[in-house]
Amino acid sequence: FTGDLVNNKSDEVKDYIDVFDKVRAPMGVYSVTGNHDYGDYHKWNSANAKAQNFQDLIRAHNELGFDLLMNEHRWLETGGERIAIIGNENWGAGRFSKYGQLNKAYQGT
Numbered sequence: 719f720t721g722d723l724v725n726n727k728s729d730e731v732k733d734y735i736d737v738f739d740k741v742r743a744p745m746g747v748y749s750v751t752g753n754h755d756y757g758d759y760h761k762w763n764s765a766n767a768k769a770q771n772f773q774d775l776i777r778a779h780n781e782l783g784f785d786l787l788m789n790e791h792r793w794l795e796t797g798g799e800r801i802a803i804i805g806n807e808n809w810g811a812g813r814f815s816k817y818g819q820l821n822k823a824y825q826g827t
Contacts, residue, residue, distance in 0.1 A: 719784055721752025721808060726760040728774035738782050745794050749784040750805040751775075753814050789819040791827055802827040 719741070724730040731738070741747050755775055762768040779786040787805020794801050804827065809818035 719749035721750050722754040725754050728771045731778045747784050748803050749779055749786050751807050753808045753810050789822040
């Protein structure tokens with residue numbers, strides 16, 4: 719999944735759980751965060767509320783069975799071949815937030 723599971727708040731995902739819960743793949747379902755997933759476009763009452771929203775979003779990825787890659791990678795192997803799936807947190811151009819750490823994500827690949 720390529721990010722932006724929600725538009726602003728983590729509770730938005732509840733309307734789509736039935737759809738996302740059907741996403742399956744033989745070697746796992748992998749996801750990354752998009753710029754909207756961090757809650758940067760919502761006026762929060764506190765930094766703690768924003769942080770809790772992001773933790774709730776991470777929990778939603780896990781509950782859906784998505785392997786959320788946050789500046790990390792996984793190896794997939796089949797038929798004697800191997801490939802790395804690299805997941806980087808959002809990295810926006812210009813004024814958009816840059817959370818990703820690509821060097822960390824591909825370290826060891």
